Amino acid sequence: QNCLQHVTFHDRKEKADLVKFYQACDIFTAPSVYENLGYVCLEAMACGKAVVVSSTGGLKEIVDHEHNGLLVPPEQPQALADAIVRLCKNGELRSSLGREAKKFIDAHYTNKVAAQKTLDFYGSILKGKTNA
Secondary structure, eight states: OOGGGOOOOOOOOOGGGHHHHHHHOSEEEEOOSOOSSOHHHHHHHHTTOEEEEESSTTHHHHOOBTTTBEEEOTTOHHHHHHHHHHHHHOHHHHHHHHHHHHHHHHHHTSHHHHHHHHHHHHHHHHTTOOOO
């Protein structure tokens, strides 16, 4: 399916409605100039979506270019457009990136993983071994 046939722009949405929009989209993009972490990107990845994001801030820490998403230079609209068109025309790549994005989230950002990292951190403090 070529997603270039349907492009919809939406106004600001309430947080409670975001998951419905992530699930309905084919491609998620966050062409930010800077993001500390990029929660919206993590949320889209958790829904198994292919992402196109700026290679800046925390986004470049969570997106592995060509593996679980695509990185583009910030403030370069042609590079952003090219990446989006590429994914629109290549459903196999879009699906693959979405699958890998979901795997990445499951391995690094679930509540269970966060809880275990917290326990490990506090355990290391109690033992006097901290990296902080």
